[in-house]
Amino acid sequence: RLVTENAMDPEKYPADSFSRVRDQFLGKKGDLVKHLQSLSEVEATPTREEFRPLIVGLMAEWKALHAVEQNAMLRRLLRRIVINSRKSDQGAQWSLVRTYEFHPVWEPDPWADA
Known part of the structure; x- marks a missing residue:
């Protein structure tokens, strides 16, 4: 819907707004992936x-x-x-x-x- 709206009225959204939002989501996704990977790491058994x-x-x-x-x-x-x-x-x-x-x-x- 936003893509269609942007195509019909390109001045409504700044030129880089979609790429900024995409970069924000990718950054959040990267943080979540790192967090999930840290959870899956097996802790060493204490001696x-x-x-x-x-x-x-x-x-x-x-x-x-x-x-x-x-x-x-x-x-x-x-x-x-x-x-x-x-x-x-x-x-x-x-x-x-x-x-x-x-x-x-x-x-x-x-x-x-x-």
């Missing part, structure tokens, strides 16, 4: 050594920390904690057996899509 000072300090100060501070520290160290529950048949008795898995951030994510 255990990077967390050693934090772990040592956490162990030394654990009892002095409040629950909120303990949770914040654990969130930096653990990707997730998995709790599994199952019933165990022990003859006439049933017992609940729980297992715990800790997935630290410095190990590969066992649940990641391969």
